[in-house]
Amino acid sequence: MKRWRFLLGFGSETGQSKSIAQGMVDIASEQHQICADMFELDEVDKQFKLEEEPVMVIITSSTGDGEPPSNASKFWRKIRREKNSKLLSHMKYTILGLGDTNYSTFCNCGRVLDRRFEELGATRFYPSAWADDAVGLDLIVEPWLQGFWPALKETLMKLNTSTETSINNLSESINQLNLTQEIKPTVNRQLSSSNKFKSNQDNITYSSTLAEMTTLTLPPKSSHSLSIKLIESSEDKNQLPVDSHYHISALIRRECLTHDTAIKPVMSIELQLSEEEFLFEAGDAIKIVCANDENEVNLLLKRLEWMDKASHQLDISLSPDNTKKSAKIPTYIPPMCSLRYALTNCIDIRSSPRKNLLRLFVDCTTDEDEKRRLEELCSREGSDIYIKYILEEHLSILDILNHFPSCKPDVAMLIEFLPQLIPRFYSVCSSSLDDARSIKFVYSALKFEALNGRTYERFGVCTNWLNNITIGTKILIQTRISQHFRLPLTLDTPLIMIGPGTGVAPFIGFLEHLYLSSKSIAGFDVNNLHTWLFYGCRHRQRDFLFEEQIQMYQQINILKHLFVAASREEGYPFRYVQDQLKANGHELANLIYNRNAIVYVCGDIKTMVRDVRETIVHILQEHSDITNIDEYMKSLETSRRYLLDIWS
Ligand SMILES: Cc1cc2nc3c(=O)[nH]c(=O)nc-3n(C[C@H](O)[C@H](O)[C@H](O)COP(=O)(O)OP(=O)(O)OC[C@H]3O[C@@H](n4cnc5c(N)ncnc54)[C@H](O)[C@@H]3O)c2cc1C
Ligand SMILES: Cc1cc2nc3c(=O)[nH]c(=O)nc-3n(C[C@H](O)[C@H](O)[C@H](O)COP(=O)(O)O)c2cc1C
Known part of the structure; x- marks a missing residue:
């Protein structure tokens, strides 16, 4: 029997919308037996046709000054220019917009698409929502997702959008959708009488309100689909990440622009490009592919008990008992690389673990008090605590593992559930008229104290990396062409x-x-x-x-x-x-x-x-x-x- 499906289109500049959309694909398939066909919005008319889609969900950020992300610009133009006011009259839709309230064009891309979809005849089946990166996307995304699944199921059922049309299969599908009862796995693990965390009075490991609850509502357990094999004999090769969208440059100068006594040092960087055709103008920014801090990677490897085999090559594949339809090997990790390489260059080891990963950690933990607290942190009842003490304090995966010493997660699980290390942007502070093969920018180095649950002092990932690389180091860069932040054409404009x-x-x-x-x-x-x-x-x-x-x-x-x-x-x-x-x-x-x-x-x-x-x-x-x-x-x-x- 074919499954119920919907179209999930995303537009993402720096990966956040994409990561939310990917999470939805997994939840749709694992927890609701629904197929979410996920595409970049610009795949319109190639991978999907709007005329043929009964249910569409859009997750998109805004960039520039209220513009669509680069993988949604064609879709944006198409929707804005469309004249046929009935084009989408067959369609049910909803939009999750990501933005930042510091821009007066907050969530402009999502909002404009929302308005245009309505004008083109589509009907919202669930309220569109606008998540604010300035205060934390999860404040909106989490509750939005909670209401989204029941609304989607009801819509799919009403529309009979099964790809299989026989009546028998339809009723089977409806049963599968389990409409009347939301899946709410609960747990009532007893607290040990001598809860070791009670005396800590530390917000990560103990909060009396949660500790007293007898029942917690947990997110369903995600299945994991990757397996890794260690190729004992081979050692890591020191390779530059491969991505044809990037240009290779070399660091030729790094200078401190501030006096020794300045509160925050600011550095300037000059890169030499190896190709002539790299185009940039004043007002543009460049994207820099950076790496995690060597010491932090070592701490994580030690904590995972992988230090002795850290440089051996891994063979990452889909595990034979994988049941996840959407499972795939992360494309940003080379098929053959070491764990050290993956943790250094490919994976965002700083990001706070999402609740589905904390849920999986419960089963990798032996100590009962630690298990119970991890359950609290990923439970619906613990949402506020999770946001306040984990997300807002930017606790990393290593912080969490340090707080829960009996938790021994599988490395394949971390590779699967931690997000990609994202390049950072820097505004260009030079002109290509000077030397089209040299590009300059400045940055201020960031430092975060070991406080409020953070178990070690840390630095900004990219700025720390820029501080430490040696002259001559090869760096992958890409231009982010500014649409409007440019000099005007007329000289006399003030x-x-x-x-x-x-x-x-x-x-x-x-x-x-x-x-x-x-x-x-x-x-x-x-x-x-x-x-x-x-x-x-x-x-x-x-x-x-x-x-x-x-x-x-x-x-x-x-x-x-x-x-x-x-x-x-x-x-x-x-x-x-x-x-x-x-x-x-x-x-x-x-x-x-x-x-x-x-x-x-x-x-x-x-x-x-x-x-x-x-x-x-x-x-x-x-x-x-x-x-x-x-x-x-x-x-x-x-x-x-x-x-x-x-x-x-
Ligand atoms: C278009 C554009 C242009 C830019 N131009 C410049 C530029 O010219 N110069 C410049 O210096 N920067 C610039 N930036 C910012 C730059 O891209 C990086 O975000 C910045 O350098 C920090 O990167 P990082 O990897 O060092 O820090 P990260 O490791 O990414 O850390 C910074 C992040 O840590 C989080 N954080 C806050 N408090 C804590 C805490 N207590 N513990 C842990 N984490 C915390 C913050 O949310 C912040 O996002 C620009 C950004 C954009 C989007
Ligand atoms: C260069 C840049 C420009 C942005 N412009 C806007 C904007 O005009 N309006 C807005 O609401 N948010 C804006 N944002 C915020 C992003 O939309 C927000 O951070 C979002 O979570 C990014 O999601 P993404 O990673 O999927 O692109 C901007 C962010 C950046 C880095």
Whole structure:
């Protein structure tokens, strides 16, 4: 008998939507016996046809400034341009949008698709939802998924969307769907009278409310489908991850841009590209393929008791007793590599284990108190604790294993359930006019204390890796072409560039580009430029990034106005860039309102982005006759005159 099915389309830039969609495929098949056909949205008209799909679920993020991710742009254009208002009248759908409320275009891609699906006649079978990466996607995703499955089953049943049409099979399918009773495996493991965690009073291993519960609702146990064989004789080869979408570059310079006494060191990096055809422009970002920290990998290998065989090659395959239809060997792990290689280069060992993995850990744990606590952490009743103490504190797999010493998970299980190590983005701070084979960016190194359940001190994965690699190391990179965060075509458009800290990076690229253009393009008159830079640091003597270069641009008239804020300097009147914006409010309002200036905001401080926007609103209200400021700001955004490039 064929199974009930639905179409699951995803659009993902950095892998989060894809990972949620993949999890749904597994749950659909294992827990509900439903087939979810999962495709990138841009596979439309190749792998699936909208006209033929009775039920469609979309999981998509937004990127750029409310744009679709790169694997959903064709789908986006198709849906937006479609004229036939009945095209989707046969379809039931729902959308889970992923976004970030720091963008005024929060979940724009999902929201626009939601509206268009309705306009094209489709009916929502379950409310669409918008998950916010700024506060944690799971706050919305978890409850949304809980309600999703019963709604989907009911819809499929009503639609009779069995791929098999015989009446007998249909009733069998309905029975299979188990509509009346949601699957809620429960457990009532008794607490041992001398619960070893009770005296800990530590939030990861003990909470009195959960400890007192006699019954817990657990997620159903996922089956695991991978098996690994160890090829004893072979040693690891030191290979660069293979991916044809990336270019090979080499690290040729790393420099510290801050004084020794700076609170946060900022480094600059220069990469030499091995190919001519790598295209980038100021305003773009590059994606860097990085690796996990060697010491952290060693700690994990030790904890898994794999140190002695860590460099031997693994043969990863689907286990012979695998029953999971959607099972596949992760494509991001080479078929023959060592566990050390996989943990270093392919797997995100920092990510917090999801609840389905914690559920599997229960069966790999011998101590009863530890088992019970793991059950609590993955139970429905323990959701708040799980979010607060595991997700929000960013506990890694190693932290969890350290808290539960009798847990001895199988390595194949970790390979299957931990996500892929995702490349990191960095804003380019150079111009290709200088040397198209050299690319520069800056980063600030991150460090997280061993606190609040984190059992060891750690550093940002990529920034730590960039700090430690040797000159000459080969690095895989890819450009992320910016749709709008670019210099305008006309020279005399005023540019208001607001970039505290490393947020100044793209503006250094802009200024360098203007400088090199002024030297190479006949008729380029620097007097036509109207460039305003608002920069912020802690102490001008310690962490004023690119100070000399910026001053040089000022001297040669490329940069017309520079305003610096310093947040930790006693007596200095401008603490934040907003203070400098306010002090220049009259001029700025004139530039924006009367002279069509473009405002660029870049940086890593989320509150800064909100505060800058509020300040601009305030300035415009005070110094212009705008009556509807919300509408005006919206028009600035839609006409691409208020542009953001932010990260956390
Ligand atoms: C378009 C774009 C451009 C960017 N440009 C730049 C740039 O020019 N310069 C720059 O420096 N960065 C830039 N970034 C950010 C950059 O991509 C990385 O996110 C940043 O360098 C941190 O990466 P990491 O691997 O070192 O840190 P990670 O290991 O990824 O750690 C950072 C993450 O840790 C999490 N975290 C927070 N608190 C804790 C804690 N207590 N314990 C553990 N984890 C915690 C945070 O959620 C954060 O996501 C940009 C990002 C984007 C999207
Ligand atoms: C460069 C960049 C631009 C983004 N732009 C937006 C945006 O315009 N609107 C929004 O709601 N979220 C935006 N986000 C947030 C992402 O949509 C969010 O982090 C999401 O969880 C990413 O999911 P993905 O990994 O599937 O792409 C942006 C994120 C990045 C890195």
